[in-house]
Amino acid sequence: MLRIVRMLLATVAILAITLLFVDFTGIAARWLSFLPKIQLVPALLALNLGALCLLAVLTLVFGRVYCSVICPLGIYQDIVMRLRIWLSPKRKRRAGFFRHSPEAKKLRYGFFAMFLVLVALGLAGVIASSFAGLLDPYSAYGRMASRFALPLWRTAVVPVADMAAESGVYVLDSYPAAQPLNVAMLAVAVLTFVVVTAMAWRGGRDYCNKVCPAGTMLGLLSRFSLLKPAIDTDKCNRCGTCGRKCKASCIDTNNHSIDYSRCVVCMDCIGNCTRGAISYARRRGGTAKAAPDATRRSFMVGLAVAGGAIAARAADKATDGGLAPLKDKQRHPDAAPAVPAGAIGIGHLSSRCTACQLCVSACPEGVLRPSLSASRFMQPELVFTGGFCRPDCTECSHVCPAGAIKPVDAAEKTAIRIGRAVVDTSTCISAAYGQHCGNCARHCPAGAIQMVKGTNGNMRPSVDESVCIGCGSCEYHCPVGTAGHISSDKAAIYVEGYKVHLKS
Amino acid sequence: MKKFDTGRRGFLRNLGILGAAGVLGACGAGVASSDGAKSGRGQGAMTKRLNGATGDSVSILGYGCMRLPTKALVSGNEADDEIDQNAVNESVDYAIAHGVNYFDTSPAYCKGHSEEAMGVALSRHPRDKYYIATKLSNFAPSTWSREASIGMFENSLRMLRTDYVDYLLLHGIGMGGMEAFNGRYVDNGVLDYLCEKRRQGIIRNLGFSYHGDVAVFDHLLAMMDRGEIRWDFAQIQMNYIDWRHAKEINERNTDAEYLYGELSKRGIPVVIMEPLLGGRLASVPGPVAAKMKERRPDDSLASWAFRFAGTPEGVLTVLSGMTYMEHLKENIATYSALEPLDAEEDAFLQRMALEILQNDTVPCTDCKYCMPCPYGVNIPGIFAHYNRCINEGTVVRDGADPDFARSRRAFLFGYDRAVPRLRQADRCVGCGACLSHCPQGIAIPGRLHAIAAYAESLRASKI
Numbered sequence: 017m018l019r020i021v022r023m024l025l026a027t028v029a030i031l032a033i034t035l036l037f038v039d040f041t042g043i044a045a046r047w048l049s050f051l052p053k054i055q056l057v058p059a060l061l062a063l064n065l066g067a068l069c070l071l072a073v074l075t076l077v078f079g080r081v082y083c084s085v086i087c088p089l090g091i092y093q094d095i096v097m098r099l100r101i102w103l104s105p106k107r108k109r110r111a112g113f114f115r116h117s118p119e120a121k122k123l124r125y126g127f128f129a130m131f132l133v134l135v136a137l138g139l140a141g142v143i144a145s146s147f148a149g150l151l152d153p154y155s156a157y158g159r160m161a162s163r164f165a166l167p168l169w170r171t172a173v174v175p176v177a178d179m180a181a182e183s184g185v186y187v188l189d190s191y192p193a194a195q196p197l198n199v200a201m202l203a204v205a206v207l208t209f210v211v212v213t214a215m216a217w218r219g220g221r222d223y224c225n226k227v228c229p230a231g232t233m234l235g236l237l238s239r240f241s242l243l244k245p246a247i248d249t250d251k252c253n254r255c256g257t258c259g260r261k262c263k264a265s266c267i268d269t270n271n272h273s274i275d276y277s278r279c280v281v282c283m284d285c286i287g288n289c290t291r292g293a294i295s296y297a298r299r300r301g302g303t304a305k306a307a308p309d310a311t312r313r314s315f316m317v318g319l320a321v322a323g324g325a326i327a328a329r330a331a332d333k334a335t336d337g338g339l340a341p342l343k344d345k346q347r348h349p350d351a352a353p354a355v356p357a358g359a360i361g362i363g364h365l366s367s368r369c370t371a372c373q374l375c376v377s378a379c380p381e382g383v384l385r386p387s388l389s390a391s392r393f394m395q396p397e398l399v400f401t402g403g404f405c406r407p408d409c410t411e412c413s414h415v416c417p418a419g420a421i422k423p424v425d426a427a428e429k430t431a432i433r434i435g436r437a438v439v440d441t442s443t444c445i446s447a448a449y450g451q452h453c454g455n456c457a458r459h460c461p462a463g464a465i466q467m468v469k470g471t472n473g474n475m476r477p478s479v480d481e482s483v484c485i486g487c488g489s490c491e492y493h494c495p496v497g498t499a500g501h502i503s504s505d506k507a508a509i510y511v512e513g514y515k516v517h518l519k520s
Numbered sequence: 521m522k523k524f525d526t527g528r529r530g531f532l533r534n535l536g537i538l539g540a541a542g543v544l545g546a547c548g549a550g551v552a553s554s555d556g557a558k559s560g561r562g563q564g565a566m567t568k569r570l571n572g573a574t575g576d577s578v579s580i581l582g583y584g585c586m587r588l589p590t591k592a593l594v595s596g597n598e599a600d601d602e603i604d605q606n607a608v609n610e611s612v613d614y615a616i617a618h619g620v621n622y623f624d625t626s627p628a629y630c631k632g633h634s635e636e637a638m639g640v641a642l643s644r645h646p647r648d649k650y651y652i653a654t655k656l657s658n659f660a661p662s663t664w665s666r667e668a669s670i671g672m673f674e675n676s677l678r679m680l681r682t683d684y685v686d687y688l689l690l691h692g693i694g695m696g697g698m699e700a701f702n703g704r705y706v707d708n709g710v711l712d713y714l715c716e717k718r719r720q721g722i723i724r725n726l727g728f729s730y731h732g733d734v735a736v737f738d739h740l741l742a743m744m745d746r747g748e749i750r751w752d753f754a755q756i757q758m759n760y761i762d763w764r765h766a767k768e769i770n771e772r773n774t775d776a777e778y779l780y781g782e783l784s785k786r787g788i789p790v791v792i793m794e795p796l797l798g799g800r801l802a803s804v805p806g807p808v809a810a811k812m813k814e815r816r817p818d819d820s821l822a823s824w825a826f827r828f829a830g831t832p833e834g835v836l837t838v839l840s841g842m843t844y845m846e847h848l849k850e851n852i853a854t855y856s857a858l859e860p861l862d863a864e865e866d867a868f869l870q871r872m873a874l875e876i877l878q879n880d881t882v883p884c885t886d887c888k889y890c891m892p893c894p895y896g897v898n899i900p901g902i903f904a905h906y907n908r909c910i911n912e913g914t915v916v917r918d919g920a921d922p923d924f925a926r927s928r929r930a931f932l933f934g935y936d937r938a939v940p941r942l943r944q945a946d947r948c949v950g951c952g953a954c955l956s957h958c959p960q961g962i963a964i965p966g967r968l969h970a971i972a973a974y975a976e977s978l979r980a981s982k983i
Contacts (some may be wrong), residue, residue: 186933337888338601338631340896342942403941408980445949453949458969459976495949498942499895 019283025085033088037161038169052417055154056230062419079241083280089153093216112260123226131229149370158372163205220263225278235277247272251293258285341500345401354398354513357432358413358421361516368420369395375412400488435486435513437479444508447476456490562853566619581855585625587841603637612641626655635679643681653687666708688723694732725752731959734774755791760869772961789836795829798885823854831860881907890954898943905938945972
């Protein structure tokens with residue numbers, strides 16, 4: 017019964033989270049955006065105390081249910097194991113796939129320490145927080161979902177959208193265009209996929225109990241959980257079934273002991289015990305090995321270190337017919353990157369973002385793209401070659417679970433200057449060649465651009481940097497870089513991002 | 521301005537006397553009508569008109585070759601704009617089998633490939649089964665010299681796989697005014713050359729197609745009045761909007777009522793182009809459509825426009841560019857046999873014309889002369905989408921309108937579907953390269969900027 021409930025909740029959760037990554041209608045986000053926000057690592061980076069308390073209480077009462085019904089990567093691993101079970105012969109299935117193993121402390125706390133170091137380095141601004149995010153199960157799942165599920169969904173939904181559009185229904189229309197292939201992001205997603213899938217196939221919840229920092233953190237709490245599965249020694253005949261069916265390999269049948277720091281309360285042991293010897297109930301920690309005080313202390317210290325560092329960072333907030341060929345516009349390689357208005361600045365974003373790609377999936381204009389630079393690896397940045405950051409759109413700021421992009425409303429956004437437009441008069445068709453254009457000025461939503469007479473007598477764009485918000489409309493609308501007959505492949509007016517956003 | 525007032529109306533009066541399906545005798549316009557049968561729509565044979573001078577019996581439906589089917593129709597990839605020869609062959613075979621015998625092409629159509637494709641398709645049929653009309657086009661000044669013009673004509677014969685042309689037109693007379701006409705056709709002796717070819721029988725009928733400056737049109741007819749030249753036929757834009765409201769579409773245009781009257785008075789057979797105004801009369805505003813359907817529920821909206829264009833007896837043939845087989849079948853049905861408009865229906869269409877004009881549509885006929893825009897803008901595609909939305913009533917500017925959200929979606933998503941982002945109106949830099957090419961004289965950059973501003977206002981208003 018409990019097992020069925022767990023499976024139901026898990027199915028709903030993974031579908032909902034995947035939907036968030038593939039749904040471009042914004043409907044899913046309206047109802048489900050809380051799900052990423054209660055993911056442990058992003059919540060920690062966001063100092064989302066509400067979510068952290070909720071998860072702590074949840075774990076202290078029920079054990080690591082987080083790993084079974086909230087974490088998408090955990091649920092994904094359960095699905096892999098379920099597939100393996102279905103694909104195996106009945107005999108093997110009955111025998112079970114797992115056996116008890118001792119806690120791999122060195123590995124587990126080694127990875128956790130590494131994670132803490134990466135977070136600290138990220139918060140200190142030394143490296144991008146996305147490196148810590150590489151270990152975050154939710155972000156890892158997000159990177160897989162945005163690289164695999166989104167293109168699949170797009171392909172599947174196009175014929176349906178076409179049919180719907182025929183009858184005037186446009187809900188399914190995908191307004192952000194498909195993003196160009198990003199080999200590095202794809203490689204990261206494929207690697208994550210291969211490692212996680214292989215580990216789950218071979219060793220069940222190995223990833224969760226040896227690598228995952230969220231699993232380790234929750235494991236420290238779940239030892240003391242109020243409710244936990246426990247073996248009734250009177251009923252147990254030591255058949256060993258529960259141990260062979262335990263994905264977390266945490267049941268020692270011989271000693272009737274369960275390692276609650278690794279147990280993800282999947283309830284498989286309870287469901288499989290023919291003698292009803294295992295029950296999920298309020299117990300004293302008797303059957304569990306008492307957690308050594310040292311571990312507990314180190315955990316608290318770790319949390320304090322992480323928390324302190326976060327607090328320190330939070331303080332420094334600042335013939336006829338035919339179509340002319342078009343080219344793929346390139347961004348100026350040395351232009352300073354621009355990040356969305358809620359990000360406060362590049363430093364803030366790169367110290368918080370775990371690179372889950374939720375904002376990238378949510379951007380209706382498709383201008384938010386994962387960066388390839390080492391200092392902001394996989395973290396979002398604005399690319400204005402195929403669209404611009406609409407002053408009225410605040411989607412990305414509302415989906416970020418890690419607080420890297422803080423919520424802003426449209427009115428606030430128009431007062432945040434994320435960068436400024438810079439004119440390259442050597443390639444501007446008006447300034448350099450005296451051709452009629454002014455498309456940047458015509459489409460500037462802030463009214464920051466005016467066409468003025470240049471020294472050579474040609475009209476040239478001039479940017480009022482006190483008004484320009486860096487939305488990139490000029491860069492997008494500039495014919496240079498797009499029109500096939502103009503040799504340059506970069507816009508003649510482009511955005512230089514500000515390191516720290518200015519508020520006007 | 522002189523207004524011709526008897527031709528069309530006089531004809532309609534006659535019609536009343538003769539009865540709706542009466543056979544019409546030849547009259548002043550040099551064209552005689554011979555109805556194949558008197559049974560219902562699509563039940564009879566194609567109505568034919570007689571060109572008195574040469575004795576040609578021409579189908580009232582003329583096959584326009586400006587919008588030949590491309591491979592893009594099948595592949596869905598817009599860049600795939602190569603002509604689909606199999607589709608052309610199939611379409612031409614069907615047309616000829618159902619009595620269509622007038623094919624109108626030009627060296628400029630379909631990026632210059634129309635003549636070649638028609639040559640392939642038509643040469644599969646006996647040469648005396650059909651009439652070929654082609655043109656001496658006038659787009660690039662580099663083709664204006666005598667040598668280049670002769671080269672163009674000879675190339676047309678080669679492409680069309682024939683040694684004579686039944687109907688040859690001076691292309692786009694009136695565009696560029698008198699200067700362009702004299703420079704293109706008169707001063708370099710090209711017109712004399714064409715007359716010589718007519719004497720030799722290589723051109724069987726010599727005429728002109730007219731757009732734009734009415735002074736050139738009047739000048740050409742005056743030349744004929746003075747006996748300097750004989751025009752065997754002329755091609756004009758005529759539909760129930762242009763009949764009396766051409767100026768309302770564009771200040772530079774002239775009412776078809778006048779043009780037709782002048783030609784009819786001189787007995788010059790008239791070939792009709794743009795009977796649907798570039799397809800716009802095939803999809804009219806909802807209330808207009810409702811009234812049309814109320815009268816003839818089984819007839820298409822386009823059939824009204826075709827019946828209008830075919831009704832005057834001076835009309836030799838009505839051209840239609842039928843990209844889809846369905847359009848061809850539909851038009852053949854309308855004209856087999858033509859059921860002419862009666863006086864009451866004629867008045868009804870004039871009322872509908874006024875109603876249509878109240879919409880702020882762009883008078884684009886999708887001729888694509890403006891294309892390719894150097895900046896990649898899909899000008900006709902944008903205008904077509906905008907006009908469609910105007911007609912469907914989904915251009916709503918008032919955010920408080922209860923239909924605003926629905927209309928906004930229909931406009932924006934339909935826009936993105938019709939035209940990719942990087943070819944939309946906001947890419948127009950206003951260089952004006954298109955302006956001189958538009959036969960309708962549309963202020964293209966201005967209209968594009970207005971549409972871009974409207975689209976942007978919709979995108980910015982999240983609901």
